[in-house]
Amino acid sequence: MQPRKIRKLCNAAREASRRLATLTPDQKNLALAEMAEALMRRKGEIIRENRDDIKEGKAAHLSAALLDRLRLDEDRIRDMADGLRHLASLPDPVGEIVDGWHTSNGLEISRIRVPFGVIAVIFEARPNVAVDAAGLCLKAGNSAILRGGSASLRSVRILTEIISGALIDAGIPRDAVSMVESRERGDLKQLLAMSDYIDLVIPRGGEGLKDYLKKNSKIPVIYAAGGNCHTFVDASAEVEKAIRVVVNAKVQRPGVCNALETLLVHRRAAADFIPLAAAELIKRNVLLYMDEDSRALAETSVRDGSEWIEEATDEHYATEFLDLKLAVKIVDSVDEAIEHITRYGTGHSEAILTNDLENSRRFAAGVDAACVYVNASTRFTDGGEFGMGAEIGISTQKLHARGPLGLRELTSVKYVITGDGHVRG
Amino acid sequence: MQPRKIRKLCNAAREASRRLATLTPDQKNLALAEMAEALMRRKGEIIRENRDDIKEGKAAHLSAALLDRLRLDEDRIRDMADGLRHLASLPDPVGEIVDGWHTSNGLEISRIRVPFGVIAVIFEARPNVAVDAAGLCLKAGNSAILRGGSASLRSVRILTEIISGALIDAGIPRDAVSMVESRERGDLKQLLAMSDYIDLVIPRGGEGLKDYLKKNSKIPVIYAAGGNCHTFVDASAEVEKAIRVVVNAKVQRPGVCNALETLLVHRRAAADFIPLAAAELIKRNVLLYMDEDSRALAETSVRDGSEWIEEATDEHYATEFLDLKLAVKIVDSVDEAIEHITRYGTGHSEAILTNDLENSRRFAAGVDAACVYVNASTRFTDGGEFGMGAEIGISTQKLHARGPLGLRELTSVKYVITGDGHVRG
Numbered sequence: 078m079q080p081r082k083i084r085k086l087c088n089a090a091r092e093a094s095r096r097l098a099t100l101t102p103d104q105k106n107l108a109l110a111e112m113a114e115a116l117m118r119r120k121g122e123i124i125r126e127n128r129d130d131i132k133e134g135k136a137a138h139l140s141a142a143l144l145d146r147l148r149l150d151e152d153r154i155r156d157m158a159d160g161l162r163h164l165a166s167l168p169d170p171v172g173e174i175v176d177g178w179h180t181s182n183g184l185e186i187s188r189i190r191v192p193f194g195v196i197a198v199i200f201e202a203r204p205n206v207a208v209d210a211a212g213l214c215l216k217a218g219n220s221a222i223l224r225g226g227s228a229s230l231r232s233v234r235i236l237t238e239i240i241s242g243a244l245i246d247a248g249i250p251r252d253a254v255s256m257v258e259s260r261e262r263g264d265l266k267q268l269l270a271m272s273d274y275i276d277l278v279i280p281r282g283g284e285g286l287k288d289y290l291k292k293n294s295k296i297p298v299i300y301a302a303g304g305n306c307h308t309f310v311d312a313s314a315e316v317e318k319a320i321r322v323v324v325n326a327k328v329q330r331p332g333v334c335n336a337l338e339t340l341l342v343h344r345r346a347a348a349d350f351i352p353l354a355a356a357e358l359i360k361r362n363v364l365l366y367m368d369e370d371s372r373a374l375a376e377t378s379v380r381d382g383s384e385w386i387e388e389a390t391d392e393h394y395a396t397e398f399l400d401l402k403l404a405v406k407i408v409d410s411v412d413e414a415i416e417h418i419t420r421y422g423t424g425h426s427e428a429i430l431t432n433d434l435e436n437s438r439r440f441a442a443g444v445d446a447a448c449v450y451v452n453a454s455t456r457f458t459d460g461g462e463f464g465m466g467a468e469i470g471i472s473t474q475k476l477h478a479r480g481p482l483g484l485r486e487l488t489s490v491k492y493v494i495t496g497d498g499h500v501r502g
Numbered sequence: 503m504q505p506r507k508i509r510k511l512c513n514a515a516r517e518a519s520r521r522l523a524t525l526t527p528d529q530k531n532l533a534l535a536e537m538a539e540a541l542m543r544r545k546g547e548i549i550r551e552n553r554d555d556i557k558e559g560k561a562a563h564l565s566a567a568l569l570d571r572l573r574l575d576e577d578r579i580r581d582m583a584d585g586l587r588h589l590a591s592l593p594d595p596v597g598e599i600v601d602g603w604h605t606s607n608g609l610e611i612s613r614i615r616v617p618f619g620v621i622a623v624i625f626e627a628r629p630n631v632a633v634d635a636a637g638l639c640l641k642a643g644n645s646a647i648l649r650g651g652s653a654s655l656r657s658v659r660i661l662t663e664i665i666s667g668a669l670i671d672a673g674i675p676r677d678a679v680s681m682v683e684s685r686e687r688g689d690l691k692q693l694l695a696m697s698d699y700i701d702l703v704i705p706r707g708g709e710g711l712k713d714y715l716k717k718n719s720k721i722p723v724i725y726a727a728g729g730n731c732h733t734f735v736d737a738s739a740e741v742e743k744a745i746r747v748v749v750n751a752k753v754q755r756p757g758v759c760n761a762l763e764t765l766l767v768h769r770r771a772a773a774d775f776i777p778l779a780a781a782e783l784i785k786r787n788v789l790l791y792m793d794e795d796s797r798a799l800a801e802t803s804v805r806d807g808s809e810w811i812e813e814a815t816d817e818h819y820a821t822e823f824l825d826l827k828l829a830v831k832i833v834d835s836v837d838e839a840i841e842h843i844t845r846y847g848t849g850h851s852e853a854i855l856t857n858d859l860e861n862s863r864r865f866a867a868g869v870d871a872a873c874v875y876v877n878a879s880t881r882f883t884d885g886g887e888f889g890m891g892a893e894i895g896i897s898t899q900k901l902h903a904r905g906p907l908g909l910r911e912l913t914s915v916k917y918v919i920t921g922d923g924h925v926r927g
Binding site for chain 1: 524603606611619701747751844855866877878879881887889899901902915916919921924
């Protein structure tokens with residue numbers, strides 16, 4: 078796209094955002110319902126366009142995993158529509174009076190939740206992110222500018238077109254959702270310079286995209302680091318329960334950012350816990366990278382499992398495997414566990430399994446992460462599981478929002494101050 | 503400073519921040535009291551070092567205004583000490599349970615206020631910012647890295663030394679407050695690349711500094727735009743009250759960001775309001791840039807004031823005068839006032855003076871700014887006036903914090919989730 082065209086698109090999004098900010102919850106929920114209906118009505122077109130993306134992706138030798146992420150079928154389209162309907166059922170964040178007070182001279186101060194204005198969502202292969210992001214932004218009163226990966230260009234284009242049409246049907250400016258239709262990195266750079274029009278950038282993608290944004294964005298970004306997540310099995314942990322949680326955190330869905338990557342075990346729990354845990358994990362095809370002491374314990378129980386156990390290196394402790402692999406280490410205290418996590422963690426989700434109240438408090442206070450768990454699986458870090466209804470990602474930065482980014486996190490605030498001719502003395 | 507030295511300093515600040523995060527309010531308040539006492543005890547040294555900065559500033563032909571900002575005398579040192587003691591009296595933000603809930607499966611979720619970690623404060627001439635910033639950061643549990651302007655190098659050095667000494671006396675790591683001792687822009691750039699150690703950058707300075715940060719910071723920044731603030735006198739405004747508020751907003755301290763810069767007047771209020779308001783403003787040496795209609799009205803009352811009235815241009819409406827100058831315009835409706843503010847405002851502080859409930863609601867909802875006033879002077883935008891006790895600046899960005907940056911705004915949050923062996927299904 079030409080720079081002028083990108084600026085025009087951004088300006089239209091900003092104009093639309095003024096209108097969005099004044100909509101009632103009912104008006105927005107109606108639009109979400111219209112969007113859902115339009116997706117289902119036009120699913121044939123979506124699948125046709127998507128098929129062309131897939132065809133081109135195959136010709137370009139995209140991996141099977143990427144092609145799967147790219148694919149839209151009837152089930153996935155229904156999931157998107159259901160997601161929008163669910164969004165419509167959630168409480169509206171805009172207009173919430175976050176807090177308020179009277180000052181000593183009688184001024185009334187209210188802090189009120191308001192939309193950001195315009196949010197740009199930069200994503201990679203999955204075209205369904207376009208619909209999720211557009212819905213979340215709309216519900217929070219923001220215009221969305223979508224910029225998908227080049228492989229999904231046709232799919233995102235038809236989805237954006239369908240959404241825009243539904244917006245018009247609901248009496249909302251179509252520019253509330255728009256798409257930067259381009260495969261050029263230069264266009265992305267152009268977009269990231271539009272700080273006069275765009276209030277926030279949210280990336281949904283890997284480290285390469287993040288590095289690119291860090292270097293090029295003139296607009297504030299909410300980053301999500303990967304999740305090199307730990308679980309510490311304390312001396313007082315109940316063995317069976319601990320095994321259940323550890324297996325869940327590692328195995329239930331290993332490819333996601335809240336999955337367990339390193340298991341830390343208190344030396345006093347090791348003899349009871351490690352042989353059983355290793356057997357359970359290996360049974361589920363988990364490859365273990367173990368320090369010397371834990372390895373010796375594991376090998377007492379796992380007779381035919383020697384090919385499932387390797388020696389752990391520093392690099393293993395630093396790696397987010399996103400796979401059926403787990404690093405294991407024995408530590409001598411909760412403090413040593415905290416130190417290990419401070420050194421290797423990415424501030425995502427960290428857990429302690431314990432029945433010791435003091436240690437649970439020490440761990441919760443001492444670990445610096447978005448989500449710290451006591452006696453639960455790290456897999457719960459998720460807007461849906463937290464009861465936020467939906468999320469656009471998990472933030473691991475400390476500015477603005479940490480943890481799941483739900484509707485509330487897609488808003489800013491405004492002070493409204495009411496007086497009676499008050500002047501400052 | 504050498505790059506290696508800056509990295510070492512940042513790393514030490516990060517290490518100290520771990521300790522800071524675990525301090526009790528009492529420990530931090532004791533340190534603030536120690537800092538205040540040490541400043542008073544060593545005021546002679548401070549004044550001596552400051553005198554050398556002033557001498558050098560004079561030799562470098564700094565303006566009188568800059569030299570005044572640079573100067574520290576006994577009164578200003580006492581003010582700094584009093585500020586620290588006041589900080590000690592404020593509620594501690596760290597550990598506040600912001601909110602919390604139980605999920606449907608019985609997980610207990612708490613969102614808890616925690617320190618950021620390390621905050622770099624970049625400021626220009628005023629050396630007292632070093633003490634204010636160090637105090638605020640400490641109370642919020644953060645390490646502070648101070649980087650003052652080159653003109654105040656000696657003053658900031660002695661202040662930092664005194665603060666560090668007081669920290670040691672209070673049993674707190676001295677690296678909780680440190681200073682990048684340098685006059686080189688290259689060192690600032692180096693500092694702004696330390697995203698592994700620094701969580702947040704707060705600038706206290708002009709547009710030049712902000713532009714530099716926008717271009718060079720790899721660390722999140724909280725920006726404060728200037729304040730091109732408006733006050734709209736609606737048709738129903740009570741004339742006398744409106745004049746009092748307008749005069750206060752313009753005249754009480756014209757050089758600050760929350761001072762009034764453009765006055766908008768409803769056409770139906772103009773005949774009653776403008777002649778009297780113009781006379782009152784001119785009496786206080788305010789130069790008026792007026793549109794044709796308001797000028798005609800003003801000139802009916804201001805006989806000898808013709809040299810105080812000039813024709814307004816678009817540029818006047820776009821200017822933050824920070825001076826005894828005021829642009830004036832007549833508008834036909836609250837919507838036209840909102841449009842004007844949308845076009846020229848900087849999102850800082852905007853006011854409506856009215857007795858019309860519908861218009862007050864329309865204005866409060868329609869104006870996109872950090873602070874929107876109904877029947878009060880824009881001069882109230884200030885952490886102290888808001889009852890926050892203290893502030894490090896006024897944010898006009900929408901990410902993280904908007905409006906006065908008090909102690910709460912210098913913190914992040916963390917989720918602590920407690921279960922009983924919960925696993926995700």
